[in-house]
Ligand code: HEC
């Protein structure tokens with residue numbers, strides 16, 4: 029049963045890892061935007077990743093209304109240019125935003141892109157980088173507190189953790205790092221003015237994901253070491269028991285008997 033859960037988990041994460049930016053774009057954006065060829069309901073998105081930063085774009089796509097409310101000048105400018113027509117909000121996980129923005133950065137078949145070429149990711153989520161961000165070994169770009177000041181995780185390379193908030197060993201869910209920073213009061217106050225970058229969220233999420241997967245593996249590892257220990261104990265019991273019988277049967281050695289027999293022959 030445990031293995032079944034594990035297999036399902038791995039299959040599921042494999043599907044998620046193969047996130048297709050074009051599919052996301054076609055489903056969520058195509059109705060209002062074109063990439064090259066002028067505006068539709070919203071502006072033409074050709075070259076948008078050169079015009080705006082990855083973090084600006086990810087915030088705008090998640091909620092342009094929040095950005096306008098926060099007084100972001102660029103967001104207000106496009107909003108006014110488009111007759112104050114609001115763009116709908118979206119909820120994407122960091123990996124999905126990465127795929128979507130990677131596609132906008134290099135739309136297959138678009139101007140300047142090779143037909144059928146693979147879309148290079150804007151950045152590659154990395155669990156080791158996530159661990160370093162978690163522990164504070166690498167500082168967060170916008171100066172937020174490292175997660176370890178409040179949280180702990182069961183990971184072989186993380187030794188101490190905060191006890192102020194929950195242990196995050198099994199907390200991973202798609203998009204968790206993005207949503208927690210905007211839904212948990214303690215986290216909002218920690219990161220409101222020191223926002224996490226999109227790449228940081230993606231690295232942290234991948235780290236929490238591998239930690240969770242390792243928790244599932246740890247159970248089978250514990251079982252293995254238990255079997256191993258049991259084997260050692262069994263071996264010693266076997267040695268003791270056989271030693272006992274050996275003592276019983278070999279009080280007098282075989283050599284001794286032969287020696288006595290020969291002595292007799294010689295004496296005759
Ligand atoms: C219902 C129509 C609609 C949908 C769906 C939509 N947008 Fe928009 N988008 C707009 C409008 C209108 C604007 C103009 C600015 C505003 O409304 O604030 C805009 C603006 C933008 C901008 C700012 C462009 C600039 O010059 O800074 C980006 C980037 C963007 N959209 C990306 C997306 C992406 C990516 C998706 C899909 C996930 C999407 N939009 C889905 C209507 C839409």
Ligand code: HEC
Nearest residue numbers: 173174175177178193194199204205208212214215218232
């Ligand atoms: C100021 C303390 C503080 C810091 C710093 C902090 N958190 Fe939290 N976090 C909390 C609190 C409080 C909760 C609410 C859950 C609880 O009561 O423990 C929470 C909840 C969460 C949850 C949801 C847990 C669940 O299972 O529902 C996640 C995921 C999370 N934090 C990730 C992070 C990450 C990643 C970082 C680093 C970028 C971080 N946190 C930094 C205080 C903090």
